[in-house]
Amino acid sequence: MTDKELLELIKSGTPDLVNQGLTELYKLNYQSVANYVLKNSGNKEDAQDVFQDGLIALYEQVRKGTFMERSTIKTYLFAICRNIWLKKLRKEAKHHDLGELDQTIMDDTALAVDQIICDEATSKMADLIDQLGGTCKKTLLLYYYEKKRMREIAELNGYANEQVAKNKKNKCLQKLREMAKKFPELNPFFS
Amino acid sequence: MKDNIDPIDKIDAYLLGHLDENETANFKQEIRMDKSLAEKVAKRERLIAAMAVSARREMKDQLKEIHKNVIPEAKQRSINWRPLLVAASVAIIGLMIWRFAFPDGASAQQLFAENYKSYDMSLAVRADGADPRLAEVSQLYRKGDYQQAMPFLQTLASEQAENAELKLGLAMAYYETGAVDQALPILNQIIADKDPFLSDEASWYAALFLLKQDRVNDARPLLKDLAERPGADHQLAAKGILSQLQ
Numbered sequence: 212m213t214d215k216e217l218l219e220l221i222k223s224g225t226p227d228l229v230n231q232g233l234t235e236l237y238k239l240n241y242q243s244v245a246n247y248v249l250k251n252s253g254n255k256e257d258a259q260d261v262f263q264d265g266l267i268a269l270y271e272q273v274r275k276g277t278f279m280e281r282s283t284i285k286t287y288l289f290a291i292c293r294n295i296w297l298k299k300l301r302k303e304a305k306h307h308d309l310g311e312l313d314q315t316i317m318d319d320t321a322l323a324v325d326q327i328i329c330d331e332a333t334s335k336m337a338d339l340i341d342q343l344g345g346t347c348k349k350t351l352l353l354y355y356y357e358k359k360r361m362r363e364i365a366e367l368n369g370y371a372n373e374q375v376a377k378n379k380k381n382k383c384l385q386k387l388r389e390m391a392k393k394f395p396e397l398n399p400f401f402s
Numbered sequence: 403m404k405d406n407i408d409p410i411d412k413i414d415a416y417l418l419g420h421l422d423e424n425e426t427a428n429f430k431q432e433i434r435m436d437k438s439l440a441e442k443v444a445k446r447e448r449l450i451a452a453m454a455v456s457a458r459r460e461m462k463d464q465l466k467e468i469h470k471n472v473i474p475e476a477k478q479r480s481i482n483w484r485p486l487l488v489a490a491s492v493a494i495i496g497l498m499i500w501r502f503a504f505p506d507g508a509s510a511q512q513l514f515a516e517n518y519k520s521y522d523m524s525l526a527v528r529a530d531g532a533d534p535r536l537a538e539v540s541q542l543y544r545k546g547d548y549q550q551a552m553p554f555l556q557t558l559a560s561e562q563a564e565n566a567e568l569k570l571g572l573a574m575a576y577y578e579t580g581a582v583d584q585a586l587p588i589l590n591q592i593i594a595d596k597d598p599f600l601s602d603e604a605s606w607y608a609a610l611f612l613l614k615q616d617r618v619n620d621a622r623p624l625l626k627d628l629a630e631r632p633g634a635d636h637q638l639a640a641k642g643i644l645s646q647l648q
Contacts, residue, residue: 230464237468255475263465267458329455336452341459344524344567346635347599348456355450356457358418369638378633386599400449402410402442 214284221273224357229270236266240285244292253296261299265292274357332396339390339397347383354380409439413446463544510613510621513643518610520546520578521603523571533558543571548578559588566597570604582611602628602635609640618647 212235220232244265245258253261268291272278278287329337340348346368353359353367361373361380370376391397415421416429433440523543535554542551555572562568569588576585589611592604605624612621625647628640 230468233465234468234472237465238472241469241473259466259469263462263469266465267461270461271454329451333448333452333455336449337455337459340453340456341524342567343599345522345570345600345603348524349522352453352457352460355414355418355453358420360420369636371632371637375633375637379635382598400445400452402445 214280217284218273218278218280221270224274224359233266233270236269236284236288237262240266240288243285243289247289247293248296251296252300257296257299261292261296264295268295332399335394336391336397336400339387339394342390343383343387346379347386350376350379351383351387409442410446413439413443417443417446417450467544510616510618510647513646514610514613517639517643518614521570521574521607523567523574539571543575546578548575551575552579566592566595566600566604570600570607573604573607577607577611582615586611606636606640609643613643622647 217232217235220228220235223229223232241258241262244262245255248258248261249255265288269278269284269288282290340351343351350364350368353364354361359367361376364380365371365373365376368376368379370379388401391400412421412429416426421429433443523540535558539551539554539558542548542554551571552575555568555575559565559568559572569592573585573588573592576582576588586608589604589608593601593608595601597604605628609621609624609628612618612624622644625640625644628634628636629644631637634640
């Protein structure tokens with residue numbers, strides 16, 4: 212499959228096609244990233260973790276339209292994963308001589324890598340979103356993460372129309388707000 | 403975008419890129435001039451960032467499944483084809499008998515098969531101090547290990563009687579392990595409790611399980627409620643089933 216075809220699958224936003232694209236990317240790219248991590252003080256679990264985080268970062272870049280296609284997907288993905296691994300090693304402060312990062316790639320991937328790191332309060336709020344479950348979580352993520360319009364959300368969830376989807380979204384946000392009230396550290400998330 | 407929209411909707415539209423160029427520029431100016439608006443925008447940005455964290459966790463679970471399927475050392479065992487061939491033969495013979503019995507139109511069982519998709523149970527697995535059994539049961543459920551998940555779901559559902567998500571997961575596990583008669587009372591309880599977020603799901607699955615049992619007259623009122631009540635989940639699908647039943 213060509214890079215163009217892979218990008219089309221990811222951009223489609225259709226779950227089956229996205230899954231197909233991610234599976235292909237996994238098959239084509241995992242081993243090179245794993246080899247790098249294993250040769251640089253990591254183990255199999257680290258390799259899996261780094262690659263999956265890198266793939267998620269790539270997915271978001273593609274979906275946002277910020278993947279510039281200046282390099283191949285393979286090169287770009289490897290660079291993201293290498294940067295993720297180097298950041299983790301630096302954080303553990305086990306290694307000082309980590310080699311130079313490719314500055315060109317670093318500029319492009321820095322934002323991608325930074326976006327997958329989050330603070331404790333954000334992680335806690337994400338826990339509550341996970342707890343919402345079912346159609347509530349699905350509706351909120353379709354709107355706020357996938358940035359889908361209400362019409363499309365209504366179609367995907369089998370609602371009668373856009374207004375129903377919007378009411379559902381608002382009801383679910385209200386539920387989330389009620390759940391967050393128990394945790395003072397989550398005050399900064401709601402007006 | 404209309405000027406009289408809810409302020410929070412406008413903040414969402416701005417942050418999600420739904421405003422056109424002029425609207426965006428104007429809104430940025432409003433933010434610069436209004437400190438309270440700027441604070442609301444900042445809070446919403448944080449909430450959207452948390453949604454992204456949740457979505458990434460789901461995607462990571464998806465990638466873990468892909469890893470198991472495509473990476474050789476992650477595969478548990480090689481495929482044993484004999485039981486698959488036997489199952490396929492039984493399925494083909496069953497399909498031939500069924501087509502003979504129901505030559506025309508959609509049967510209740512056919513409608514069940516066309517519409518059934520296992521419920522995507524979602525439990526908190528990472529909250530500080532959260533019960534570690536939630537992580538265990540979530541993993542087993544996602545993998546389709548309903549038999550293994552069952553004892554956890556039974557215990558947790560009885561301990562957390564107010565948690566409709568657990569009850570729904572338990573009902574699904576009962577169905578998936580062939581105990582639909584134990585699934586239905588649980589679904590009826592969620593419906594009777596009028597859980598604001600899951601009673602529609604419970605009605606939907608109860609209707610589907612009743613169709614599977616050819617209890618069309620019992621399924622019909624549940625489907626009719628979903629089809630006719632404004633804002634109900636699965637409204638369009640319920641209408642579709644009812645039109646085919648008629």
